[in-house]
Amino acid sequence: MTAPDRPRLRVGMVGHAFMGAAHSHAWRTAPRFFDLPMEPELAVVAGRHAARVADAAGRLGWADTETDWRRVVERDDVDLVDICTPGDTHAEIAIAALEAGKHVLCEKPLANTVAEAEAMAEAAERAAARGVFAMVGYSYRRVPAVALARRLVAQGRVGSVRHVRVQYLQDWLTDPATPMSWRLRREQAGSGALGDIGAHAVDLAQFVTGERLTGVSALTETFVGERPLPGGGTDRVTVDDAVAFLGRLDGGALATFEATRFAAGRRNAIRLEVNGSAGSLAFDFEDMNVLQFFDGTEPPETAGFRRVLVTDPAHPYTGAWWPPGHGLGYDHTFVHQVADLVSALAAGEQPAPSFADGLAIQRVLDAVERSAGHRSIWTEIPA
Template sequence: MSNETDNGPLGVAMIGYAFMGKAHSNAWRNVASFFDVPAFEQKVLVGRDAAAVSEAAAKYGWSETATDWRTVLDRDDIHIVDICAPGWLHAEIAIAALEAGKHVLLEKPLANTLAEAEAITAAAQAARAKGVQSMVGFNYRRVPALALAKELITDDRVGTVRQVRASYLQDWLADESAPMTWRLTKDTAGSGALGDIASHAIDQVLFLLGDRVTDVSGRLQTFVNQRPGAEGLEDVTVDDAAWATLTLASGAIASVEASRVATGRKNSLKLEVYGDKGAIAFDLENLNELQFLDATAPAREQGFRRIVVSEPDHPYIEGWWPQGHIIGWEHTFTHEIRDFLLAVDSGTEPSPSFEDGLEVQRILAAVEQSAAAKSSTIQLTPATGTAATTEGA
């Protein structure tokens, strides 16, 4: 598939219009106002409820609507498909879109199961050979402060990384009377806090360190086993919280914690990276700040210093406001769309790839396997290898 169209702008269709659909739509609507990107048009918004999707399209800037995503894939004027549908629909839609020759942006996690993630990745590899690009939407890679942290680590400013702490804590399920949703059923969500938010924390460990995980131990916990639904109390079949210890190929150890019942924590993704030359700390609830300690300075001068990541030479910031003016969570999706469009236009592979998404899925599956065994470490072989269990490790 050519990365240029004979008939003008790239046509974009988006599937899904709820939480993530709103975030992505905001990015599509604004990206060309702040960054130089190839011309595109917000062609079609897809959703099952005709009235609701029509209302959303009018709000979010989409030209038309459809209620069947399959009809969109048949259109020659659609070149990009942005999939914001729930996880149980990812595999079917993404594989069909790739086989139809559409570039695909797919929200994380890649799929609900490891088998589905492997099938999606295989389809992406086959499509890539024909010039069709794909990217998984781990938007926190596009937080300027975390992009700066990646640069500092790559430039050896923290030295050899020994230890990483990653936690993603929310409290929207802390109240046991919070209602049942599709996110609390394994058939529709795949997992709970593990796939929903621990996936972000795990991706950050891989992104920041440029490393791979060699073994995993984990635990899952459901604190509230039933919640009120349409027909009374319904069973919760996914985890409320997850913990994992990851060993990396470099020898570094990462601890990961995720919870949707952490009272008082609204959307706190915290990352701490400790090396022999320095350390980095970040909290999403202070999105524009990065804490950095230079351990090579004299001891009397050492201490974490606050970097406000809002200067034009910081990652992504040059496209926005004058120096010192902060940006928000929604901007990460704008950066994501910007990078995806540039990759499609240039014919280069965007990052994170579906292979990156598959690696996160392998780790999530290993956490589940370890948690089920209750006393095991799961060893991960590189790339497409299979996981092995070491009992009692």
């Protein structure tokens, strides 16, 4: 029930599959654990098929349904449009929503091309001048351990950043019999492992260090060129299965990245390590409530990586949840995303990451593909 003293934030969501379910849970849950200045209301969800979207609305808690996203944008009872659709639709929906005066939350990566991302960022900049804001959903930066890593780097606890290493490893495509899906078609997904999970790796590196990538040298590979179609026959895979690249941050640090959907046995392994002049940090999503911290200023007798259980009220986000020692999970990152977004909107402030931030990551992805297309030649990233 809406708190009587809080304004409502009426949400219309487009798309209701994996990400739609995660976002729905977050919209329902955030006001129950965080003292939000606005009360989210799940007004309407849109999908192409009436029966499927009606079923999703019932399961996920939405009050109404539409089968055309344009109707969501047009509705007077929608304040924010939440975009959980494939990348080829992001630009059209987001720009229309912003021009209609709706706030926007858009799943990552921001778009399929730099040109689309530029158009979205420009629309967001125009909208922000009218008090209408847009955010791109890089949820892993809201893992409490990752947010703590960012805090420690900003405090100078690791000194000057020298090395960054990020891996994002999955295995759901290792079997050549895995059927074709939209994520394997360039016209819908934009890229494969690069945009799907490599984008998260780029965001984590830039978020934790507070620095941006200035250039890359990359390789991509497609291991299985054709996939079976559900109704019979096969179709050609037109995206990458794996990517590896080197990079340099604007502070001078060296960075290495790997993203693959062919790492057998790795369901959703994200690993981040930052080495600095005064210490190091290491994070592994398979142990997501822990941050490893090495304080290089300690005497050799006691120096070593320290296992920090990131569940204390002093840590980012965790004070809203359970007693210390009771860990959080994947779904909590989306709840934190909603909490941050709603708080920023209520304050009339730009939520982070902005569409401009999403565009910056899109330029990195584009540079990676251009480098890989020229056999790993060093490729500068526009500022």
